[in-house]
Amino acid sequence: MFFAMNRFRIARGREADFEQIWSERNSHLDGVPGFIEFRLLRGPEEEDHTLYASHSVWHDRDAFTEWTRSEAFRKAHAGAGARQDLYLGPPQFEGFESVLDS
DSSP states (O other): OEEEEEEEEEETTOHHHHHHHHHHSOOOOTTOTTEEEEEEEEEEEOSSEEEEEEEEEESSHHHHHHHHTSHHHHHHTTTTTTTGGGBSSOOEEEEEEOOOOO
8 A cells, every 4th residue: 555645834823724625625536546545634733833744545656656647636736826825835745655554
């Protein structure tokens, strides 16, 4: 399995706006080959931001890579830069392959 995460530093006081954007967006993930699940995670609060992570699970890295090259990916990210006032810097991508399952 492959786990894809993007970390977002969201300006304090803007958390509800960020969460609303995610709850109203169409991820275009339904029916994408290899997609298993998605979660939006809220993390610790710092003085100037709250940390969030988008977390998607894929059958393997190849399935994730194919999605990033697809029309579904382009549609899902079409308005990504529209609300820059929410973010303290760009998202940080992290990808992980499962090496031990229980």
